Amino acid sequence: MSIFNFFRAAPRASAVQAKERLQIVMAHERAGRSGPDYLPMLQQELLAVIAKYVNIDENKVEVKLDRGGDCSTLEVNIELPAREQAKAAAAAKSAEKPAGNDDAAGKRAAGNAGAKKRI
Amino acid sequence: MSKIIVMTSGKGGVGKTTSSAAFATGLALRGFKTVVIDFDVGLRNLDLVMGCERRVVFDFINVINGEAKLNQALIKDKRIENLYILPTSQTRDKDALTREGVEKVLNELSKEFDYILCDSPAGIERGALMSLYFADHAIIVTNPEVSSVRDSDRILGVLNSRSRRAEQGLEPVTQQLLLTRYDPERVERGEMLKVDDVLEILAIPLLGVIPESQAVLRASNVGMPVILDEVSNAGLAYSDAVGRFLGEDIEHRFVTPQKKGLFSRLLRRSA
Numbered sequence: 001m002s003i004f005n006f007f008r009a010a011p012r013a014s015a016v017q018a019k020e021r022l023q024i025v026m027a028h029e030r031a032g033r034s035g036p037d038y039l040p041m042l043q044q045e046l047l048a049v050i051a052k053y054v055n056i057d058e059n060k061v062e063v064k065l066d067r068g069g070d071c072s073t074l075e076v077n078i079e080l081p082a083r084e085q086a087k088a089a090a091a092a093k094s095a096e097k098p099a100g101n102d103d104a105a106g107k108r109a110a111g112n113a114g115a116k117k118r119i
Numbered sequence: 120m121s122k123i124i125v126m127t128s129g130k131g132g133v134g135k136t137t138s139s140a141a142f143a144t145g146l147a148l149r150g151f152k153t154v155v156i157d158f159d160v161g162l163r164n165l166d167l168v169m170g171c172e173r174r175v176v177f178d179f180i181n182v183i184n185g186e187a188k189l190n191q192a193l194i195k196d197k198r199i200e201n202l203y204i205l206p207t208s209q210t211r212d213k214d215a216l217t218r219e220g221v222e223k224v225l226n227e228l229s230k231e232f233d234y235i236l237c238d239s240p241a242g243i244e245r246g247a248l249m250s251l252y253f254a255d256h257a258i259i260v261t262n263p264e265v266s267s268v269r270d271s272d273r274i275l276g277v278l279n280s281r282s283r284r285a286e287q288g289l290e291p292v293t294q295q296l297l298l299t300r301y302d303p304e305r306v307e308r309g310e311m312l313k314v315d316d317v318l319e320i321l322a323i324p325l326l327g328v329i330p331e332s333q334a335v336l337r338a339s340n341v342g343m344p345v346i347l348d349e350v351s352n353a354g355l356a357y358s359d360a361v362g363r364f365l366g367e368d369i370e371h372r373f374v375t376p377q378k379k380g381l382f383s384r385l386l387r388r389s390a
Contacts, residue, residue, distance in 0.1 A: 018340035025172045029209060037210060039176060040186035063191055067173040 020069075028067050039063070046076060054080055121229040124236045125254035125292075127278075129270030131241030133262045134299040137335055138357070139238035140168045141346040142258070145361030147202035148346070151233040154193065157207040158250035159240035160215055166206045169196065170342020180208035183220030189227050198347070203232075213246040221249050243277055252283050256293045258326060258364075262300045263312040268320055271296075275321065295326035297360060302331045303376045314374055327360030329353050330373040 043063060050056055060079035066072060126139040136159075143155035156179060157165035166172040171194045177187035182205075196202035205228075208215065228235050239250035251257060257278050261271040275294060279285055284292050298317055305311040314328055334351030338344065346361075348354040352373050359369045 014337045014340035017342075021167065021172065021342060025167065033210070037181075037208075040181055043187070059188060059190070061188070061191065063176050063187075065174060065176040 024067060024069050027069075028072070039065075043076070047078075050078060056080065121232045122234055122256060123225065123229075123254050124234060124256045124258060125239055125251040126236060126258050126260060127239035127247065127251055127274050128241065128260040128267070129243060129247075129274035130262075130267045133260050133267050134329070134335075135241075135260050136165050136168050136238055137339065137345060138258070138260050138297055138299065138329070139165065139236055140344040141354075141357040142361060142364075143234070143236045144196075144199055144202060144344040145346050145358055146234050146236070146365075147196070147199045149361065149365065150201065152201045152203075152231065153234045153236065154203040154205055154228055154232045155236040155238060156205040156250075157238050158216070158246050159238065160207045160211055160213045160246055161209065162240065163207045163209050165204065165238050166194075167342060168339050169204050169344065171196070171204055171206070172342070175206045178206045178208045179224065180211050180215045182224055183215065183217065189224065198343075213240075213244065213249075216245060216249040218249065218252065222253065225253050243274065247274075248277070248281060251278055251292075252281070254278075254282060254292050255284075256295070256364075258295055258297050259321070259323065260297050260299055261317060261321070263298060263302075263306070263314075263317055265312075268312070268317055271321055275323065294323045295364070296321060296323050297326050297329065299329040300331045301328045301374070303374055307376055314371075325371070326363055327356055328371055328374050329356045329360070 043061070047056065047058070047061065056078055062075075062077040064073075064075040064077070066075075124142075126135050126142065128135050136157075139155050143153050146153040155165065155169070157163050158179075159165070160180060163178075166175055174194055177192040179192065181187040182189050182192050192205060194204045194206065196204065205224075225235060237250040237254065240246040251274075259271050259274065261267050278292050278294060282292050284290060296318065298314060301314070302311055306313050314325065318325055330352045332345075332351055332353035334348045334353050335345050338348055338351075338354075345351065346354050346357040349358075356373055359372070362369045
């Protein structure tokens with residue numbers, strides 16, 4: 001990518017862009033200064049609710065945020081396990097030892113149990 | 120095994136964050152998987168210089184405290200493949216940086232990245248110490264100006280005594296000088312320290328000379344690392360410095376006042 005493309009896409013003077021970027025980011029920072037940082041708590045509570053119903057892998061949770069001038073979007077993507085994996089995980093959890101023929105399922109189950117305990 | 124670089128200076132406002140953004144981008148452009156970490160807890164700005172300030176959800180401190188996973192805090196650059204930013208917290212203070220916490224995050228990053236670039240805060244307190252502690256390589260950002268040179272010397276002393284490599288008696292942290300905001304015309308008029316003067320005083324190898332350039336402000340205005348401004352002298356100088364860091368033999372340019380013939384010759388060479 002070259003600088004020419006960059007400026008063609010945004011023909012405004014760079015100082016104008018600088019001011020707009022600052023106004024947006026600082027409005028959000030000033031608004032958030034009074035309260036605690038809620039995003040980690042929000043994430044943990046959301047996961048706790050979902051984990052009541054589905055086995056989820058903590059590493060497969062993606063949180064995206066886009067702070068805009070007028071509105072911001074928060075996007076939470078949680079990858080749910082495939083049905084067979086979920087079954088295997090459930091089976092492994094109910095049994096004393098995980099099924100010997102499926103190492104991966106055993107590990108997954110252990111991971112999920114760990115996640116639940118932490119929450 | 121990944122390499123850890125610290126961009127440090129002692130003095131504030133000399134161009135650490137600008138240089139970190141440019142250098143990390145340069146390494147990624149050359150195909151190395153690179154992450155740049157902001158260590159300036161409470162006064163974060165790397166996100167602005169990299170243009171990802173609107174996308175910060177979780178940060179370095181959240182990861183240290185176990186409030187978020189590393190991959191949730193890493194921001195993938197939208198322009199460059201292989202480039203990631205780990206922003207820091209804007210609300211907490213430097214005490215949030217524990218040596219164990221920083222080590223844990225760096226170890227995890229080491230599994231995935233070729234280069235980990237730590238953008239140090241100014242000063243020689245906790246934030247600066249944590250950013251340099253685990254470094255393999257240090258890039259000392261210095262302006263050709265008395266207070267900056269003195270502070271750089273101070274930080275070199277800290278690197279030699281208080282880094283992990285120093286404490287454990289390992290091979291010392293490599294140290295290279297990045298001289299920024301250099302104005303060859305003022306040097307010629309005798310108003311500014313020469314490259315050689317600074318090198319003589321600090322006695323470390325020269326990584327690069329970044330000329331004073333209007334492109335730096337323009338780039339930060341729009342949140343673009345200046346190295347992506349391929350027509351600016353500063354961008355080209357950063358690109359050269361990255362090449363030298365990787366062991367290429369590249370002649371220093373922009374160190375003498377530009378004459379037409381010389382300039383066009385150099386431009387051709389950079390293409």
